[in-house]
Amino acid sequence: MQLSDFGCGTAVLSITALVLLAILIVREYIVPVAKGLKRVPEALVWPYRGDTQRLLSDGEQMYAQRMDKYGPVFSTWILGRRSIVIGALDTVKWCLTKEHGLLEADWPASTRLLLGKGSLAASSGERHLLLRKLLKPAFSLPGVAQMVPKMGAIAEQCMSKWASKGRVQGLLAAKEFTFRVILELVFGFEEGRLSPELVDHYTNTFIVLAEHLFSYPINFPGFGFWTGMKAKKALIDIIKDNMNYIRERQKRVGTASDVDQVRAISCVEEILVKLEEAEEQMSDDDVADMLVNLLFAGHDTSAHTLTRLLAELPRHPEVWDRLKREQAEVVAEQGPEMSADALKAMTYLEVVIKEMQRLHPIVGGVFRKATEDFELPGGFYIPKGRQIFLNLGHSLKYDERWAGETGRLSPHCFCPERWLSEEGQKTGAFLPFGAGLRMCIGFLLAQTEMKVFVATLVRGYSYAPEDVNEPWNNWPFGGEPVHDLQMQIKKI
Numbered sequence: 225m226q227l228s229d230f231g232c233g234t235a236v237l238s239i240t241a242l243v244l245l246a247i248l249i250v251r252e253y254i255v256p257v258a259k260g261l262k263r264v265p266e267a268l269v270w271p272y273r274g275d276t277q278r279l280l281s282d283g284e285q286m287y288a289q290r291m292d293k294y295g296p297v298f299s300t301w302i303l304g305r306r307s308i309v310i311g312a313l314d315t316v317k318w319c320l321t322k323e324h325g326l327l328e329a330d331w332p333a334s335t336r337l338l339l340g341k342g343s344l345a346a347s348s349g350e351r352h353l354l355l356r357k358l359l360k361p362a363f364s365l366p367g368v369a370q371m372v373p374k375m376g377a378i379a380e381q382c383m384s385k386w387a388s389k390g391r392v393q394g395l396l397a398a399k400e401f402t403f404r405v406i407l408e409l410v411f412g413f414e415e416g417r418l419s420p421e422l423v424d425h426y427t428n429t430f431i432v433l434a435e436h437l438f439s440y441p442i443n444f445p446g447f448g449f450w451t452g453m454k455a456k457k458a459l460i461d462i463i464k465d466n467m468n469y470i471r472e473r474q475k476r477v478g479t480a481s482d483v484d485q486v487r488a489i490s491c492v493e494e495i496l497v498k499l500e501e502a503e504e505q506m507s508d509d510d511v512a513d514m515l516v517n518l519l520f521a522g523h524d525t526s527a528h529t530l531t532r533l534l535a536e537l538p539r540h541p542e543v544w545d546r547l548k549r550e551q552a553e554v555v556a557e558q559g560p561e562m563s564a565d566a567l568k569a570m571t572y573l574e575v576v577i578k579e580m581q582r583l584h585p586i587v588g589g590v591f592r593k594a595t596e597d598f599e600l601p602g603g604f605y606i607p608k609g610r611q612i613f614l615n616l617g618h619s620l621k622y623d624e625r626w627a628g629e630t631g632r633l634s635p636h637c638f639c640p641e642r643w644l645s646e647e648g649q650k651t652g653a654f655l656p657f658g659a660g661l662r663m664c665i666g667f668l669l670a671q672t673e674m675k676v677f678v679a680t681l682v683r684g685y686s687y688a689p690e691d692v693n694e695p696w697n698n699w700p701f702g703g704e705p706v707h708d709l710q711m712q713i714k715k716i
């Protein structure tokens with residue numbers, strides 16, 4: 225290489241850098257002014273690195289500090305991308321209604337690839353609407369109501385097993401329950417086909433996949449993403465094998481709709497029936513992707529909320545006593561069976577779960593991407609392509625209804641009664657399941673399984689964590705007790 229070539233290369237690089245800088249200045253400074261809009265305040269952070277580490281280790285504190293300094297809309301870097309963080313409730317709600325318009329869901333590349341193109345998370349526009357339509361009956365009120373007796377039986381089996389051992393890790397126990405709910409009631413695995421070894425194998429495969437959902441998308445041996453892809457393939461094989469088994473069973477005993485009076489119908493059965501009727505064909509790989517997405521979205525979320533409850537309830541004997549009284553009344557009125565009507569009558573349990581979701585929301589926020597330049601309420605300019613983080617957790621916890629409250633009603637206290645007060649009855653911030661076209665499709669299932677779990681526990685068991693004040697890690701998302709919440713449990 226000659227010296228003149230080197231000089232020429234440097235010149236090209238410099239010109240490119242200058243052009244990029246000019247584009248940046250026009251886009252970030254001149255366009256907003258020309259449009260008469262405000263620039264989103266920029267947090268003083270290192271580019272690329274930005275706030276990712278703090279978001280993962282201490283998100284709540286990070287938001288509080290940034291919002292104090294810059295207001296409820298500010299710009300920072302998250303996961304290597306410039307991102308606008310929005311914490312004002314009305315603006316968050318506004319953004320959630322703009323899906324498939326100004327905004328679209330935006331997951332990191334590794335998550336999209338690992339969940340696959342058939343998943344809800346990775347789909348957008350018409351395709352996304354089609355998938356939701358396909359899933360809707362299975363997750364509707366009647367769809368979930370018919371799962372309740374079976375769910376009650378799973379809860380009872382799990383708890384009597386734990387009680388026979390006398391000691392269990394609360395986190396793993398909650399995960400075991402929600403995993404079985406997904407395997408049996410969503411995926412349609414028959415109980416007899418699920419040995420403990422098989423459940424362990426599925427759980428471990430899923431854990432490997434989940435661990436690499438947020439990784440660098442390099443599909444080469446030695447990289448986490450490659451390991452995640454291998455786990456994904458193993459899961460897809462398991463799921464497809466079960467789908468074939470269900471198809472065979474449907475041929476033998478009729479379709480789900482023929483037998484729905486007799487037994488609980490899994491979501492997979494519903495979906496397979498709907499697919500037969502649908503004009504649009506879906507490959508088995510796409511259906512399997514969709515199911516992996518359900519597992520990812522629906523397993524840890526409910527399990528973590530239940531673990532929070534397991535940790536919190538022993539600190540509030542008055543809440544436990546009131547739950548016990550309510551269960552005694554429900555059993556007296558409705559009988560001992562776990563049914564949809566019985567769950568409806570558990571109004572106190574409902575606010576206990578609601579309060580837990582307020583205090584420790586498992587989904588702290590959701591990512592979106594601007595599909596065009598637009599004006600955010602408040603007069604801020606949002607450029608096309610910018611990543612947006614809608615902070616659900618902050619608005620949930622610091623709802624105006626409890627602002628300035630002290631004592632039990634302070635936003636930091638666990639106080640289910642707040643929801644029964646006059647203020648609590650008013651509409652305010654409650655978005656643990658999101659809103660709009662992307663609102664959690666499994667929210668009824670989640671609420672039902674959490675109610676069934678706590679009701680079964682309160683009715684027939686007593687338990688005590690070995691450390692009532694066990695600290696929690698902030699990572700993974702939603703946090704986990706540092707020693708998995710070791711607890712003694714016995715049947716009463």
Ligand code: HEM
Binds near residue numbers: 344356586659661664
């Ligand atoms: C406590 C439990 C749960 C919480 C807090 C929760 C929360 C959420 C939130 C906030 C979203 C919105 C994501 C967004 O706007 O981008 C969501 C989406 C979703 N959830 Fe849940 N979820 C829970 C349980 C479940 C369960 C049990 C299932 C199903 C088995 C499920 C399946 C899904 C799916 C498939 C989506 C994607 C919807 C779409 O993109 O259209 N979730 N969830």
